[in-house]
Amino acid sequence: MDQKILFLDLDGTLLNDQKEITPGNRRAIGEALERGHRVVVTSGRPLKSSLAQARRLGLAGEGCFVIAYNGAVIYDCSAGTEILRRALERDVLYEVFDEARRRGVYVQTYDREDVVTEPWAAVDNAKRYCAVIGLEHRVIQDVRRDLEGQPVKALLIDYQRREPLEDMERWVSTALAGRADCFSSSPYFLEIVAPGMNKGAAVGALCAHLGVDLKNSVSAGDEGNDISMIRAAGVGVAMANAIPAVKDAADYITQRDNNHDGIEEVIRKFLL
Numbered sequence: 001m002d003q004k005i006l007f008l009d010l011d012g013t014l015l016n017d018q019k020e021i022t023p024g025n026r027r028a029i030g031e032a033l034e035r036g037h038r039v040v041v042t043s044g045r046p047l048k049s050s051l052a053q054a055r056r057l058g059l060a061g062e063g064c065f066v067i068a069y070n071g072a073v074i075y076d077c078s079a080g081t082e083i084l085r086r087a088l089e090r091d092v093l094y095e096v097f098d099e100a101r102r103r104g105v106y107v108q109t110y111d112r113e114d115v116v117t118e119p120w121a122a123v124d125n126a127k128r129y130c131a132v133i134g135l136e137h138r139v140i141q142d143v144r145r146d147l148e149g150q151p152v153k154a155l156l157i158d159y160q161r162r163e164p165l166e167d168m169e170r171w172v173s174t175a176l177a178g179r180a181d182c183f184s185s186s187p188y189f190l191e192i193v194a195p196g197m198n199k200g201a202a203v204g205a206l207c208a209h210l211g212v213d214l215k216n217s218v219s220a221g222d223e224g225n226d227i228s229m230i231r232a233a234g235v236g237v238a239m240a241n242a243i244p245a246v247k248d249a250a251d252y253i254t255q256r257d258n259n260h261d262g263i264e265e266v267i268r269k270f271l272l
Helices: 023-034 047-056 090-103 123-133 163-175 199-210 224-232 244-249 262-270
Strands: 005-008 038-042 064-068 073-076 081-085 106-110 115-117 137-139 153-157 181-186 189-193 217-221 235-238
Touching: 005 199, 005 262, 023 038, 023 262, 038 047, 038 199, 047 064, 047 073, 064 199, 073 199, 081 199, 090 106, 090 153, 090 163, 106 123, 115 123, 123 137, 123 153, 153 163, 163 181, 163 189, 181 224, 199 217, 199 224, 217 224, 217 262, 224 235, 224 244, 235 244, 235 262
Parallel strands: 005 038, 005 217, 038 064, 115 137, 217 235
Antiparallel strands: 064 073, 073 081, 106 115, 106 153, 153 189, 181 189
C-alpha cells in the first residue's frame, strides 16, 4: 500500500469528550507510524497548545506534523521548524477588535506564547478557553500599541448565545471581504483568519511540501472548520458525532464516534 498522510482534528475527533486519546486510537496510530505513514495533528488551537497535545499523545516524532491556528501555521515536529506561517494583517485585526468592542463580543488574538485580549473584554471567557487548551492569557491595554509579533488569527467567543457570533460573521463577510475569512470551529467560536487560510489549504500546502499526492491523503473531523480539509483530502472522513454539514461534505462517515475509537476505524479502513 502507498504511504499515506493522515490529518486529524483534535477535539471531537482524535480526542474523546474528556480530552484524552482512547486506547484503540493510540494503538492504531502507532501501527500507522510504524508502517511509514505520516500523521498530522490539525487544529484550530495555537501552535504552543497543539504541540503540547502532540507531545502528550506521542505524535511529535518522526513522520509527525502539526497544523495549528486552523491552517495558518504548519510545523515539522521532528525537525522542530515551521514550514509555513501566514499572518492576519494588523489593520484587519484592529478593525475586528474595534467592531467586537462596539458590539460587546469577546475577542482575543495571540502572540508567540499566549492568548492576548484587551481589558474591556470578558476575562472569564479567556480563563475558560485557556483552561481547556493549557495556555496563559495576557491582558494588554491596546492591541495597536502593545501586541508583540504578527498575529495569525482572531477568535471571538460567546459561551451563552450564538446570535452575536452570527452577526459578526455577517459583518466580516461584508466589511472585510477579500481581506479576511471567517468560520465556526465550535458553537461558541468564530475564527477570523487571512484570506484563503484554512485547514484545507494547509493540507494542500503540506502535501506539496512533502511531495505526497493528494490522493494519498486522508482527513478526519467533526466541526465546521474541518470541512475544507475534508474536501481537500483524497478521502475526507466525518466522525459519527460530526455536525450535519461535515457529514454532507465527507466521503465516509465513521460508525464509531470520538469516544469509541473512531480514528482506529479510519486508520484500519484507509491506511492499514
